[in-house]
Amino acid sequence: MFKLLSFLCLFVHIIVFGQDTLKMKLIWEKSFNGNLVGSIDEQQNAILFDDSEIIKLNPMGELLFHQSVKSLGKIKEIDARNPFKILLFSENQQSINFIDNSLSLQNETIELITFDLNNVVSTSGSDQMDKCWAYNQDNSILKLIGKNEQQFQTIINIKQLVNLTSIDKIIEANNLLYLLDFSGKVVILDIYGNLKSTYDFTEYKTIIIDKDNLYIQLKENILIYNITQKKQLGIIKIPINSVVIGKNGAFLFFTEKNKISKFTLLN
Numbered sequence: 001m002f003k004l005l006s007f008l009c010l011f012v013h014i015i016v017f018g019q020d021t022l023k024m025k026l027i028w029e030k031s032f033n034g035n036l037v038g039s040i041d042e043q044q045n046a047i048l049f050d051d052s053e054i055i056k057l058n059p060m061g062e063l064l065f066h067q068s069v070k071s072l073g074k075i076k077e078i079d080a081r082n083p084f085k086i087l088l089f090s091e092n093q094q095s096i097n098f099i100d101n102s103l104s105l106q107n108e109t110i111e112l113i114t115f116d117l118n119n120v121v122s123t124s125g126s127d128q129m130d131k132c133w134a135y136n137q138d139n140s141i142l143k144l145i146g147k148n149e150q151q152f153q154t155i156i157n158i159k160q161l162v163n164l165t166s167i168d169k170i171i172e173a174n175n176l177l178y179l180l181d182f183s184g185k186v187v188i189l190d191i192y193g194n195l196k197s198t199y200d201f202t203e204y205k206t207i208i209i210d211k212d213n214l215y216i217q218l219k220e221n222i223l224i225y226n227i228t229q230k231k232q233l234g235i236i237k238i239p240i241n242s243v244v245i246g247k248n249g250a251f252l253f254f255t256e257k258n259k260i261s262k263f264t265l266l267n
Contacts, residue, residue: 021221022236022265024252028061029261036255040246041080046253046260047103049075054088054103061262067103079125079132087132089123096123096132108147112136115145115152124172128191133177135170142170142179155193162187162195173209180207186214188227197227210247217244222252236265 034051041047044059049069056065069075073093080086085106088097094117096110112120112134119138126132131146140159145152159167162179164187169180176196179187186199186207201216201223208215212228215236222236222244238244239261242254250265 020234022224022234024236024238024263025266027251027262027264029259030057030061031259033258035257036260037075037078038245038253038255038260039078039080039086040248040253041083041086042248043083044248044251045080045083046246046262047078047080047086048255048260049078049088050258054099056101056103057260059262061260065103067099067105069097069105072097072105077123079123081125081127085125087123087125089120091121094118094120096134110145110147115143117141117143122167122169124170124177126172126191127175133170133172135167135179137167140167142167153193162189162198169206171207171209174211178207178209182206199225199227201225206243208244208247208252215244215247215252 032050036048036050038046038048046057048055052068052070054067054069058064072088073090075088076091077089078086083101086099088099094112098106098108100106117134117136119136120134121137122135124133131144133144135142140157142155142158143152164179164181164185165183166181167179168182171178175191177189177191182204184201184203186201188196190196202218205217212226214225214227216223216225222238224233226233239254239256242256244252244254246253252263254261
């Protein structure tokens with residue numbers, strides 16, 4: 001059982017001040033038939049779900065592979081941190097599956113009900129071997145789970161323990177676990193469940209994490225915030241109605257309904 005050490009919590013209230021706006025240049029964009037969900041791997045390949053297929057594009061936006069995954073249901077989240085074991089989360093089927101770098105389905109379906117989870121709304125891959133995170137909304141339970149019901153660790157009443165109104169998304173990155181409340185809060189735990197810090201931003205859509213920087217998507221721009229320096233580094237103007245799905249080096253990737261685009265940041 002994890003224990004939350006509330007006295008380690010650092011509360012930081014973030015106010016968006018005027019910042020220099022960073023510009024981007026479009027590298028390529030590509031359209032598909034369905035609404036896109038996506039993730040970017042460490043080689044800048046894009047892994048996408050378009051309502052019927054999983055698609056892999058290379059860094060130039062060229063099609064590498066595509067695979068029908070209708071049997072897996074609607075994919076809500078993709079985590080491509082491990083390009084050889086990409087996580088697919090289906091909310092309607094309450095299951096997690098994995099595909100390899102050629103999009104071939106691996107024989108490791110995780111039925112979340114096996115872990116007494118029946119309303120998981122977000123998942124995350126983990127750097128811990130053969131494990132992943134799942135957040136169950138009904139009873140506010142966060143579990144680190146493995147291949148079978150004997151491999152798991154649990155934080156109970158997590159929403160109340162970290163004082164969040166809701167938990168909309170979870171992300172493990174750099175040996176830290178981020179709990180995102182899109183109304184404005186970000187809570188950071190270590191991988192043992194100890195509370196590290198809490199940040200209070202304005203309402204946001206999603207967050208991309210790159211080393212010590214949070215790329216926080218607001219309505220019309222992305223706020224760059226460094227959690228080590230505890231300061232804002234800049235603002236990026238972004239395409240209207242887009243959602244940032246990944247960052248690699250100077251490159252940012254966005255989806256917009258049935259379109260994916262790749263931009264580079266300009267100095």
